Amino acid sequence: MTTDRNTIAARLAEVGYVADRDIATALWLMDLLKRPLLLEGEAGVGKTEVGKALAQIHGCELIRLQCYEGLDQNAALYEWNYQRQLLAIKAREASGEDAARIEAHIFSEDYLLERPLLAAIRRDKAPVLLIDEVDRADEEFEAFLLELLSDFQVTIPELGTVKATTIPRVVLTSNGTRELSDALRRRCLYHYVEFPDVDREARIILARLPHIHHALAHEIARVVHAIRKEELRKVPGVAETLDWAASLLGLNVQHLGDDPETIHATLICLLKTQEDRARVTPEVVARLIDFGHKDASQSLRVAGSV
Amino acid sequence: MNAARAPIAELDHGAPVRRVAGFMRLLRTNGFRVGLGETRDASVIMASAIGLSPRRLREAFKALCCSTHSDWERFDQLFDSYFLGRGVKRAVRMTGASRDNRKPARRLGEAGSPEKNSPADRIESDAGQSVGSPADGPARRMSASPAEATQAKDLRRIVVPEEVALANALAQRLARSMRARLTRRERVRAKGRRLDLRRTIHSSVAKGGEPLDLVWRRRKPKPLRLVVLLDASGSMEPYTPFFIRFMHGVVDAFREAEAFLFHTRLVHIAAALRDRNVTRAIERLSLMAQGIGGGTRIGESLADFNTWHARRVIHSRTCVMIMSDGFDTGAPGVLAREMRRLRKRCKRIVWLNPMIGWRDYEPSARGMSEALPYVDLFAPAHNLESLAALEPYLARI
Known part of the structure; x- marks a missing residue:
């Protein structure tokens, strides 16, 4: 489903986002080329708002991942619900159930906690994934993100590979507290958000x-x-x-x-x-x-x- | 569209794809990071509805091909010159020149490490050994690469553009190697002091709830933050451009760095230095630092720093680096008082003084002697070598 550029510009105005001249083209290109969009600019120029407006014009969900130093896979991608798993083990101990079956049970979807990145690729309708202030996360996370953004699939050792049901529209924002890697920059479309006139x-x-x-x-x-x-x-x-x-x-x-x-x-x-x-x-x-x-x-x- | 004026000779009017490829080549020679993927996508854009409107096409190509703010700012000019034949010659050559600033930095950064064998004690012994001293000169020059020749030169003499680029690259590489050393120290060890309960439980699930494998946790050390204060007064003038380049490298490469410049007042310049284009960063600086080359009021500037900035920029693992010759024209006593305040806040104070590079120099200037009691390391900074010698010291902090 590709909407043309002018429709996007018109819808931006409809949802109350007062756009600068060429952001509509960049948003349109995201759909055409299936690339993420990297937004840079001073703090407070409204980078995050672009992500929100994009979700509104496509009428889809906005999934936001706020980056911070030390952000890891558990907080960004998925985590097992350990408490529930332990309870399940204890509860089944008495029943004398087969160990292999217990394991299969507690490592099933029911016990999986979705975090933003996993949630973004498992929706029925493609959401907007807003990765906010990606420069605050460390380099390791950036590399991991790059992998996810190119394959759109996640391997969970206990469960197998989860392929994206829909490819989310990805918007990254950066304040420039740290220089991003060339690889990530090249993967993305780029837009520099200026202060409005x-x-x-x-x-x-x-x-x-x-x-x-x-x-x-x-x-x-x-x-x-x-x-x-x-x-x-x-x-x-x-x-x-x-x-x-x-x-x-x-x-x-x-x-x-x-x-x-x-x-x-x-x-x-x-x-x-x-x-x-x-x-x-x-x-x-x-x-x-x-x-x-x-x-x-x-x-x-x-x-x-x- | 005027294809005849476009710089690619074999351009064909009827072949948009080749035209796009030619444009990509132009971008690449201007330092843009565009690959085959971008060429393909650009052709897709060209073939879409937008391909008919030059303005829209420019917006689209801009989003696709730029990857930094500096790319963003010069893209329009390149696009116009290629596709619309406007202001061709000058635009292309100008941007070509700025690319030269960047390229050597990367190439040097990849080639081997800098002088690894420069131990900390070299800092002291280096003091006597001034600018290209004849005793040291010839032996060095026979074996050394051109990069090394620049290293031993007094910074004031670096004026040839190539050497400027080289000095700049070395400064950046130095900053990078400092950072590399420091972050390597941060690696988490297999053994820690406290149990990570969450992960232990996770691993115990596989064992049926019995915590057999224990996972340990250890506090993560903070990275070193470097705060650089540069004296930009008249007496420091010959060294100022070099130090600014060095600071640019530091701000670019360190995860946490702050930069200030002072003469009669203090200016916060880290934001201007974050510009990746060195030439432009320096231009922006010279605009910000009006009044450069006048007298120095080190004491008052430090007072400013202590009052307004220290609380924010200094944390427990901060090293403050002051680059100054110590000629203070402010009231006596102020500098000592402010150094004492600063001392209380930060972990280390390094004072780099280009004058130590001169023969028979003694830190007799009043400002210098007031500040010295509070300085952890008093080192020369008259050439790149002396800066490289700081590396092990900074790594130890």
């Missing part, structure tokens, strides 16, 4: 907070855009923008220029380190808001002259 960010705010005033959304997007250009230790992501917009909405702020002190106080939604807080003083905020206005009026004038 002012217009797109405003549309995102409007999509998520339908009650917000149109002009305020644009104002917020412009200021956040300007803040990102400041020399900060932690650049605010899209989620932070939404938090900020929500808090301004809650405080009934109509225009950012109205009450600089309140605005400065609400910046805790955007600036998450003490250092950054100290750097963005009320004066800086005022400058950023002013600058945003000038920018806006300029672009309006340009639009008018054209």
